[in-house]
Amino acid sequence: MKQDNMHETFDVERIRSDFPILSTKMNGKPLVYLDNAATSQKPNQVIESISNYYRTYNANIHRGIYAIAVEATDAYVDSKVKLAKLVNAKGMEEIIYTRNTTEAINIVALGWGGANIKQGDHILITQMEHHSNLVPWMLLARRNGAVLDYVKLDESKSMLDMQSLEEQLENEPKIVAVTHVSNVLGTINDVKHITRKAHDHGAVVLVDGAQSAPHMQVDVQDIGCDFFTLSSHKMLGPTGIGALYGKFDILDKMDPVLSGGDMIKSVTFSDVTWNDLPWKFEAGTPDIAGGIGFGAAIDYLNGIGMKSIRDHEKKITKYALEKLSGIKHLKTYGLGKEDLERRGGVISFSIDKVHPHDVSQVFDSEGIAIRAGHHCAMPLVEEILGESAVSRISFYLYNKESEVDRAAQAVELVKKTFKVG
Ligand code: C6P
Numbered sequence: 001m002k003q004d005n006m007h008e009t010f011d012v013e014r015i016r017s018d019f020p021i022l023s024t025k026m027n028g029k030p031l032v033y034l035d036n037a038a039t040s041q042k043p044n045q046v047i048e049s050i051s052n053y054y055r056t057y058n059a060n061i062h063r064g065i066y067a068i069a070v071e072a073t074d075a076y077v078d079s080k081v082k083l084a085k086l087v088n089a090k091g092m093e094e095i096i097y098t099r100n101t102t103e104a105i106n107i108v109a110l111g112w113g114g115a116n117i118k119q120g121d122h123i124l125i126t127q128m129e130h131h132s133n134l135v136p137w138m139l140l141a142r143r144n145g146a147v148l149d150y151v152k153l154d155e156s157k158s159m160l161d162m163q164s165l166e167e168q169l170e171n172e173p174k175i176v177a178v179t180h181v182s183n184v185l186g187t188i189n190d191v192k193h194i195t196r197k198a199h200d201h202g203a204v205v206l207v208d209g210a211q212s213a214p215h216m217q218v219d220v221q222d223i224g225c226d227f228f229t230l231s232s233h234k235m236l237g238p239t240g241i242g243a244l245y246g247k248f249d250i251l252d253k254m255d256p257v258l259s260g261g262d263m264i265k266s267v268t269f270s271d272v273t274w275n276d277l278p279w280k281f282e283a284g285t286p287d288i289a290g291g292i293g294f295g296a297a298i299d300y301l302n303g304i305g306m307k308s309i310r311d312h313e314k315k316i317t318k319y320a321l322e323k324l325s326g327i328k329h330l331k332t333y334g335l336g337k338e339d340l341e342r343r344g345g346v347i348s349f350s351i352d353k354v355h356p357h358d359v360s361q362v363f364d365s366e367g368i369a370i371r372a373g374h375h376c377a378m379p380l381v382e383e384i385l386g387e388s389a390v391s392r393i394s395f396y397l398y399n400k401e402s403e404v405d406r407a408a409q410a411v412e413l414v415k416k417t418f419k420v421g
Contacts, residue, residue, distance in 0.1 A: 009028075009308065010304070010308050010311070010312050011083065012312070012397075012398065012399075015304065015397055015398050016400075018043040018044050018045065018300075019041045019042070019043050019044075019124060019398055020039050020044060020047075021033070021042075022398060025367060026364070026367045026368075026369065027364060027365055027366070027367050028367070029366055029367025029368075030367055031367055031369065032256070032366075032367055032368040032369065032403045032406050032407065033369050033399075034368060034370050034393040034394060034395065034399065034403065034407060035369045035370055035371045035393075035394060036041050036214075036234070036345075036367060036394045036395060036396040036399075037183050037211060037234070037346050037371070037375075037392065037394035038234075038371050038394075039233045039234060039239065040214060040233065040234055040235060040236050040396050041236075041396075041398065042236060042237070042238070042293075042297075042419075043162055043236060043297075044295050045296050045299070045300050046127050046236055046237060046238065046293050046296045046300065047293075049292055049293050049295070049296035050238060050289045050290075050292065050293040050296075052089065053075065053288070053289050053292045054289060055291075056068075057071040057072050057075075058072070059071075060071045060072070060285055060288070061073040061077075061285075061286070061288055062077050062262055062279070071249075071286055072292075075291075075292045075295065076286070076288050076291040076292060077092065079291045079292060079294050079295030079298070080092035080095045080097065080278070080291070081248075082298040082299065082302075083095050083243055083294070083295075083298060085269075086213075086218070086298050086302070086306075087209075087213065087218045087219070087220050087228065087230075087245060088218070088219040088220055088221050088222070088299070089220055089221075089245050089250075090221070091385065092278065093251075093276070093277040093278055094245055094246055094247065094248050094251065094277070094278070095243055095244075095278055095384050096243065096244040096245075096246065096278045096281040096282060097241055097242070097243055097278075097282060097286055097287070097290075097291055098229075098242045098243060098244050098252070099240055099241065099242060099287070100231045100232075100233070100239075100241075100242035100243075101132055101208060101209075101210040101229045101230060101231045102132040102242075103242065103245035104227075104229035104230075104242055104243060105132055105133055105177070105206065105208065105229055106136050106257075106346075107244055107257050107281065108136075108177075108206055108227050108246075109136035109137060109139070109140045110136075110140075110257045111254045111255060111256070111257040111281075112175070112204065112227075112250065112254055113136075113137075113140045113144075113175065113396055114140070114143075114144075114300070114335055115254070115255065116175075116204075117140055117141075117144045117146045117172055117174055118144060119144065119145035119146070120145065120146065120147070121144070121146045121147070121173075121174045122146065122147045122148075122149055122168075122171040122172065122173040122174065123141055123146050123147070123148050123149065123170050123173055123174065123175055123177070123236050124139050124150075124151065124169070124171070124173035124175070124176045124177070124198075124203070125137055125148065125149075125150060125151070125155045125176075125177045125178065125235055126150060126151040126152075126153075126160055126178050126179070126189075126369075127150050127151065127152055127153050127160075127379065127380060127383075127384055128153060128182045128184070128185060128187065128189075128377070128380050128384075129177070129178075129179055129235065129377065129379075129380075130179060130183055130208065130210070130375075130376050130377050131376045131377065131378070132208070132210070132376070133177050133178075133179055133206075133208040134186070134379070137175075137177060137298065141164050146174075148173075148327060149168050149171060149173065150168075151164050151178070152164040153380075153384055154180075156335070157185075157333070157337070157384055157385060158185050158187055158333070158334050158335045159187055159189075159342070160178075160187075160189055160194075162193075165194065165197060165212065166197070167267045169197060169198065169200075169201045169203070170201075172201055172202060172203070173198075173201070173203050174203060174204065174292065175203055175204045175205070175206065175263075176194065176195075176198040176203045176204075176205050177205075177206040177207075177208065178191060178205075178206075178207060178208065179195055179207075179208040179210075179211070180207050180208060180209045180211065180212035180218075181209075181211035181212040181215070181344045181346070182211070182214075182334070182346070182348060182377075182380075183210070183375055183376070183377060183394070184213050184334075184346070184348050184375050184377045184380055184381060184385075184390070185333055185334035185335070185346070185348065185380075186317075186334045186335070186343040186344045186345065186346035186347060186348075187334055187335060187342060187344075188195075188212070188216075188341075188342050188343060188344055191205075191223050191225065192222065192223050192224065193277070195207070195223055195224045195225050199224065204226045204227070204250070205224075205225045205226050205227070206225065206226065206227040206228070206229070206421045207220075207223060207225040207227070207228045207229070208229055209228050209229055209230045210229065210230055210231050210234060211234070211344065211346065212230075212344070212367065213230040213234075213235055213305075214234045214235035214236075214301075215309060215310060215313055215344055215345065215396075216232075216306060216309075216310045216344070217306040217307060217310070218306075220245050225249050226246065226247050226358060227241065227244060227245065227246050227247075227250075228244075228245040229243070229244055229245070230242055230243050230245075232290065232294040232297060234295070235238045235297055235298075235301065236297035236300055237290070237293050237294035237296075237297035237298075237336065238287075238289070238290045238293040238294065238297075238300060239290075240287045240290045241287045241290030241291055241293075241294050244281070246406040248277065251278070251280075251281070252277060253262075255274075256274060256280050256281055256283065256340070257281065258281075258283040258284070259283050260283040260284050261283065261284050261285075262275065262279060262282060262283060262284060262285070262401050263275050263279060263280050263281065263282060263283040295348055309397045312397055313344065313345040313395050313396070313397070314340045314345075316345065316395050316399055316400070316401060316404065317337075317340060317343065317344070317345045317347065318337045318340055319401050319404055320347055320393065320395070320404045320407070321336060321337040321347065322337055323404055323405070324347065324349060324370045324408065324411070325337070327408065327411055327412075328421055329351055329352040329415060329420050329421045330349055330350070330351050330352075330411060331347045331349060331350050331351075331352075332347055332348070333347075333348040333349065333350075333385060333390060334346070334347065334348065345394060345395035345396070345399075346392065346393075346394045346395075347392065347393050347394070348375070348390040348391065348392045349391050349392070349393075350387060350390050350391060351391070351411065351414055351415065351418075351420060352420050352421070353418070353420060354414055354415075354418045354420060355389065356372035356373065356390055356391040357372050357373075357389065358414070358418065359372060359391045359411075359414050360372035360391060362410060362413055362414045362417055363391075363407070363410045363414075365407065366409070366410045366413065367406075368390055368403075368406060368407055368410050369390045370392060370393050370407070371391070371394075372389055372390070372391045372392070373390075374388070374389055374390075375388045375390070375392060393407055
């Protein structure tokens, strides 16, 4: 077996020591956490930053002029500045904090879509979208009488068919919304190319970065997209906070979706003017602790380096694909180990005649957390892959090859338990 510490600078054991949950047990066995696409674990630095806020400077932001209110406001704003830098936005004015990716996409569908999508207009998404980047567009299409189109997958059932993209763009869609990385297939879509093509046809582009931002360097200016969405809880930060990046000019022209306190500049009994960006889109008291915790998560990710994280995940994904491909009666979905540049650390699989929930239960009994189901991408799993459910392992910076070995042993136990082969 190869060593777990794969790079001189990337010390997986040192990283693991920052995550208290990784030294706990599940069902009496050392926890192996392989459900990172669902949510990531949190390092001490993030947990402590939240606890420290509540313990020492808890106050509402943008309101008080006393010291701890200023401290809380600064920490919250600072977190946005960090996120803007992480994804290379032009400034924190372009970063709106939301509850998660889902809410960020809904803000675009309701705010931008509500104002700009008219009867007969086309909305273009793809067959590999998570429900969060599908249902809001379906609702918008129904509400406004628009047509929802899909870019198809190619014959490999792993990648978007670029011919299909070209054909759909002939309908001159008003918006193209596409996932950066598929949460089922692990495919990394060439969103820069898709954005350029879509812009050539006059469309606005939204990239769902829920599964990319945690795992690789993202540069929204290089991609050129108009909107980009992400969730803190998938990138070492707390739940309850996510972000919508939008180009300043587009956000500036959009009306707010939620309204109330903090998002206004002035209100009279007959009129209202909006606050400056990004606050125009953040009505009411936000998740202050969440924003602060997210800032600490970004510091942590920067401390390791997004490139090192991606390199580590590529290696462990290759190792896992090699290991799993040697197991009879097991089928993996998505691109293979020769295509690591175009796939992330998500591996969906199925074992002949065994329901994925049973697979997951056996893994659970071995202390291994994986996910089974349609992964909130029912059309992809059912209509394209032809399965009612699949099992899925997904990696992050703290996973190591010995954990892949334990997963492979669990597969053998599944086969033995259900008498496969
Ligand atoms: N996918 C998974 O286990 P939220 O829940 O809003 O933080 O993220 C939604 C979302 C949007 N897009 C993609 C590509 C996603 O993978 C997810 C979340 C989790 O695959 C939970 S279903």
